[in-house]
Amino acid sequence: MSDQPVKPMALALAVAERAAQAGEVPVGAVLVDASGVVLAQTANRVEELADPTAHAELLALREGARQRGRPILDDCDLYVTLEPCAMCAGAIALARIRRLYFGASDPKGGAVEHGSRFFQQPTCHHRPEIYGGIDATRAGALLRRFFADRR
Amino acid sequence: MSDQPVKPMALALAVAERAAQAGEVPVGAVLVDASGVVLAQTANRVEELADPTAHAELLALREGARQRGRPILDDCDLYVTLEPCAMCAGAIALARIRRLYFGASDPKGGAVEHGSRFFQQPTCHHRPEIYGGIDATRAGALLRRFFADRR
Numbered sequence: 635m636s637d638q639p640v641k642p643m644a645l646a647l648a649v650a651e652r653a654a655q656a657g658e659v660p661v662g663a664v665l666v667d668a669s670g671v672v673l674a675q676t677a678n679r680v681e682e683l684a685d686p687t688a689h690a691e692l693l694a695l696r697e698g699a700r701q702r703g704r705p706i707l708d709d710c711d712l713y714v715t716l717e718p719c720a721m722c723a724g725a726i727a728l729a730r731i732r733r734l735y736f737g738a739s740d741p742k743g744g745a746v747e748h749g750s751r752f753f754q755q756p757t758c759h760h761r762p763e764i765y766g767g768i769d770a771t772r773a774g775a776l777l778r779r780f781f782a783d784r785r
Numbered sequence: 786m787s788d789q790p791v792k793p794m795a796l797a798l799a800v801a802e803r804a805a806q807a808g809e810v811p812v813g814a815v816l817v818d819a820s821g822v823v824l825a826q827t828a829n830r831v832e833e834l835a836d837p838t839a840h841a842e843l844l845a846l847r848e849g850a851r852q853r854g855r856p857i858l859d860d861c862d863l864y865v866t867l868e869p870c871a872m873c874a875g876a877i878a879l880a881r882i883r884r885l886y887f888g889a890s891d892p893k894g895g896a897v898e899h900g901s902r903f904f905q906q907p908t909c910h911h912r913p914e915i916y917g918g919i920d921a922t923r924a925g926a927l928l929r930r931f932f933a934d935r936r
Contacts, residue, residue, distance in 0.1 A: 720908070724870055750901030
């Protein structure tokens, strides 16, 4: 079990890599239940779905809740390759995610360690356990390569 | 045109009232385009859809983007009966909404005037024009009545 945080993140990175090939900003998310079963593996699909809310995290939470038939996922952990933005941090709190593992930090748009630091606000009503920097080098390299290729 | 901010909010309040009757926290949203055409009128449907992200605002943004076939709604205005939370404020910025009109303030969960005050953060990359307190008395009374009835 010692490598448990690594395996879902490796899956999230693979999902992110496929997103890059499809022209989406490469961010991937994996939602697992308490026994480690993968409930959702989702990529950012903002362009494909023409949906400003279709970040990897939001799609994972929605898919997990759909499977469960309820909006609360308090026995679930979310792995995401990039520090969540304000929208996704808010959604993670609303879904009462148990643990959040994220990869690369996002000083420009992140809301966990940067900007609004949402989980530290008094208006945040659920704070997951948070583990940053998981496979961050790979996640960051993937994003940098994607944006370099587009310039 | 002087009453333009009032009419969509009256519609959002009517939508919120129907949500209360269905057992949902009564929040309504209306998305209009630059010429005032209503693109979406949506209520909070978290319980019905078993979706933690199904706040009125998020559903309005998604419906508007679906109609437009693109994730950016920069000529659109959003009316919502309650101060948006962090998730919804983040989504409003991502969709580049032109103007945000909201009703009741939400000191416990709002992210516009309270908590993270997201639109004032350096990690917020689009700030709509913001007008609070529109029909706030009605919006607040509807929420208080809903929660009083449930106690």
